[in-house]
Amino acid sequence: MLLIPDNTMTKYIFFSGKGGVGKTSMACATAIHYALAGKKTLIVTTDPASNLADVFEQEIGHRVTPIKGVGARHAVPVQNAPVQLFAMEIDPDEATREYKESIIGPYREVMPDDVIASIEENLSGACTTEMASFDRFIDFMGTNEYDVVVFDTAPTGHTIRLLELPVDWSRHIEESAEGSGQTCLGPVQSIQGSKEKYDRAISILRDPAETNFIFVMRPEDLSLYETVRAAGELGSIGINTGEIIINGIYPEEACGVDFFRKKYLAQQDVIKEADKLIDSPKRYMFLRDNEVKGIEALTNISRELFDSAEARKCNSAEVKKTPPLNSPLTKGGYRGVTNPEFQTPHFDINQLFLPQNGTKALFFTGKGGVGKTTVSCVTALRMADKGTRTLLVTTDPAAHIGEVFGKKVGTEPAEISKNLYAVMIDQETAFREYKEKVLNDARGKYSEDMLSAMEEELNSPCIEEMAAFEKFAQFIESKDYDLLVFDTAPTGHTLRLLDLPFDYARQMEIMADVSSGSSVTGNITKERFGNIIDILRDSSSTVFTLVLYPESTPIEESYRAMIDLKKAGVETQLVIANMVLPEEVCTNDFFINRRNMQIKYLGEINKKFKLPLAIYPLMEEEIKGIKLLRAAHIEVKPRYGPRVENRMKKVLFVCIENSCRSQIAEAFAKIYGKDIIEPYSSGSRPSGIVNPKAIESMKEIGCDMTTHTSKSLSDIPDIEYDYVITMGCGDECPFVKAKHREDWGIPDPKEMDAEGFRKVREMIEEKVKEFVQAMENE
Numbered sequence: 001m002l003l004i005p006d007n008t009m010t011k012y013i014f015f016s017g018k019g020g021v022g023k024t025s026m027a028c029a030t031a032i033h034y035a036l037a038g039k040k041t042l043i044v045t046t047d048p049a050s051n052l053a054d055v056f057e058q059e060i061g062h063r064v065t066p067i068k069g070v071g072a073r074h075a076v077p078v079q080n081a082p083v084q085l086f087a088m089e090i091d092p093d094e095a096t097r098e099y100k101e102s103i104i105g106p107y108r109e110v111m112p113d114d115v116i117a118s119i120e121e122n123l124s125g126a127c128t129t130e131m132a133s134f135d136r137f138i139d140f141m142g143t144n145e146y147d148v149v150v151f152d153t154a155p156t157g158h159t160i161r162l163l164e165l166p167v168d169w170s171r172h173i174e175e176s177a178e179g180s181g182q183t184c185l186g187p188v189q190s191i192q193g194s195k196e197k198y199d200r201a202i203s204i205l206r207d208p209a210e211t212n213f214i215f216v217m218r219p220e221d222l223s224l225y226e227t228v229r230a231a232g233e234l235g236s237i238g239i240n241t242g243e244i245i246i247n248g249i250y251p252e253e254a255c256g257v258d259f260f261r262k263k264y265l266a267q268q269d270v271i272k273e274a275d276k277l278i279d280s281p282k283r284y285m286f287l288r289d290n291e292v293k294g295i296e297a298l299t300n301i302s303r304e305l306f307d308s309a310e311a312r313k314c315n316s317a318e319v320k321k322t323p324p325l326n327s328p329l330t331k332g333g334y335r336g337v338t339n340p341e342f343q344t345p346h347f348d349i350n351q352l353f354l355p356q357n358g359t360k361a362l363f364f365t366g367k368g369g370v371g372k373t374t375v376s377c378v379t380a381l382r383m384a385d386k387g388t389r390t391l392l393v394t395t396d397p398a399a400h401i402g403e404v405f406g407k408k409v410g411t412e413p414a415e416i417s418k419n420l421y422a423v424m425i426d427q428e429t430a431f432r433e434y435k436e437k438v439l440n441d442a443r444g445k446y447s448e449d450m451l452s453a454m455e456e457e458l459n460s461p462c463i464e465e466m467a468a469f470e471k472f473a474q475f476i477e478s479k480d481y482d483l484l485v486f487d488t489a490p491t492g493h494t495l496r497l498l499d500l501p502f503d504y505a506r507q508m509e510i511m512a513d514v515s516s517g518s519s520v521t522g523n524i525t526k527e528r529f530g531n532i533i534d535i536l537r538d539s540s541s542t543v544f545t546l547v548l549y550p551e552s553t554p555i556e557e558s559y560r561a562m563i564d565l566k567k568a569g570v571e572t573q574l575v576i577a578n579m580v581l582p583e584e585v586c587t588n589d590f591f592i593n594r595r596n597m598q599i600k601y602l603g604e605i606n607k608k609f610k611l612p613l614a615i616y617p618l619m620e621e622e623i624k625g626i627k628l629l630r631a632a633h634i635e636v637k638p639r640y641g642p643r644v645e646n647r648m649k650k651v652l653f654v655c656i657e658n659s660c661r662s663q664i665a666e667a668f669a670k671i672y673g674k675d676i677i678e679p680y681s682s683g684s685r686p687s688g689i690v691n692p693k694a695i696e697s698m699k700e701i702g703c704d705m706t707t708h709t710s711k712s713l714s715d716i717p718d719i720e721y722d723y724v725i726t727m728g729c730g731d732e733c734p735f736v737k738a739k740h741r742e743d744w745g746i747p748d749p750k751e752m753d754a755e756g757f758r759k760v761r762e763m764i765e766e767k768v769k770e771f772v773q774a775m776e777n778e
Helices: 023-036 052-056 092-107 113-122 127-139 156-178 193-206 221-236 258-277 294-306 349-353 372-385 401-405 427-442 448-458 462-477 491-511 526-537 552-567 589-609 626-631 661-672 692-699 754-776
Strands: 012-016 041-045 085-089 148-152 211-217 243-249 282-286 360-365 390-394 414-417 420-424 483-487 542-548 572-580 613-617 635-637 649-655 677-683 721-726 738-743
Touching: 012 023, 023 041, 023 052, 023 085, 023 148, 023 211, 023 243, 023 294, 052 085, 052 294, 052 552, 092 113, 092 127, 193 211, 211 221, 221 258, 221 401, 243 258, 258 282, 282 294, 349 572, 360 372, 372 390, 372 401, 372 414, 372 420, 372 483, 372 542, 372 572, 372 626, 390 462, 401 420, 401 626, 427 448, 427 462, 462 483, 462 526, 526 542, 542 552, 552 572, 552 589, 552 661, 572 589, 589 613, 649 661, 661 677, 661 692, 661 754, 692 754
Parallel strands: 012 148, 012 211, 041 085, 041 148, 211 243, 243 282, 360 483, 360 542, 390 420, 390 483, 542 572, 572 613, 649 677, 649 721, 721 738
Antiparallel strands: 414 420, 613 635
């Protein structure tokens, strides 16, 4: 039987599961299968930290893009055969701009400017971003343009939230229409047309003849636990699970060493348990000795996935006993300092993690499935064992820290061991508490009509996100603990969480009651958000750590996260490579190949991130319980090839006024050129201010230029620069001593509208990235 029989094929196929289980690979392979079968197929990712482009090895982005090299199979080759496979990565920022314009656009020619400004203010709230991405996703559920639409969704907890939204928003629009006629996104009439679309989406999602929902899981206890829980939650809103793919099974023939034999037997136990707990068809996919990237590899996966014989047998190569490779990895980490790249001073992880003066916050983030929760639990326990009063907080809606500790963890801090407490932020509980608190505070201060209006606003689905953030903010501000350890959701959703104080700071200004200074959102104020932003940016009190697995996709996703954090003024201070194979247990071709791949990527991690690298080896047993958490060990290696200051290239970006182009280039150079270039900017006739439109354009992507100043040549060092880059000002550009000169020919955006500024900003960003890459290769 095929995964989805051709004779009853559903139009919409959803893939979800715990992070890191391989759902993107399975979704891509499925899309390729149908494209090769002659079906016009679209694959859409709803994950804000999408890696479709990494897997397909081509640029995709926020547009429907044809995937090269995938067309229908024909008995006889057909020239110029039509492309059958298309892909799109929904970008939250682009979706937000499109969504706002879809609402505002029809009114621009008929409404006065003050009304348009009012609508724009209503749409400036943080919930608009969630609504916009959701609306774009729904668009693909009403099209007849494709035979098959495959949705590669975010990790489970966020997918549940996504699929609940059409129900929540349809109800909220209906209730608001009967009440005040207002929603948090503005008047009901401005979004009334969306209700029919959402009702149609609900119908499609609940109809197994149109939609197949597939969970991908690993044969591990925690993955099974999350799959069972998520399937139950979907069932509660009328969506049934179609099939289960159990991915990453160890080939029995490769598991001769006791270390892997134990892991193989543990996996088999989980597979048997899955059969008991989940009454759905299942497919079985074996672990491969290389990573899945590119059309050829995905096509091989699709054949295995859709060939029932192949999907039920071990297809590993004949196992041969071979001596261990001469490699720098050992069970505890890197052996010695035989590699000169690691001959650098000792790095003290305790100094980084332990608080010095006041409360310290540690954030662990990364791609789903890389082991963030386990690493967070190991770290929190270790710091608590050192006598530090520690609170572990999970912001992941699919949290399982209770399962890792083997103790119940709820919405109030619970003692795990001496000095260690843990708590989870549950969005529904936070929402109930938040709503009750706001209404209780308002009673006695406002009329019954006002209270009814406030309650209606508080029933908006986007308030749930605000309530969860309020809970997060309370912990960030807490002084009850010496150390706060945050086990965050997968990368894209963590970046969204950290964007919220910036978004809400502006929204609170709009929502504030001018006469009383109070707000529907209770105690949240712009000043408070400013304090939270300051805490997140203070590297002495807050440490951001990226957890990754040494493979291409997690590395690329983590690097993008590091850049996005830097744009917001937040510096990453540590990288952890998790589940690194110990050398002594890799004694056959299968695991030697996997280990070789990891070693290659460990080198790339060092070169790309230029940060201290901590290595967590793969453990023989799944890490659960205090005893195993204490047994987990870590090896920290200092920063890769650190560049001393006099080796950094001094680069000057110049134009005439030093208000737009050169300022933007300097900002991007600081982001992408860390430890490589030392950037400056100036102008021959500085305007005295940085163009507000430039500041606003950079703010859209999370980069704060409010501290930049317009500088003359006398305000910068009088030296010979390694590079002077003129932005396109021709003969009017000032002359400055330099070893090398370039002119980028960037148009002046001073008189352009916001969209023009964005295009110039993107042009400068690409030029800076290319320049930094060239410097790295020197």
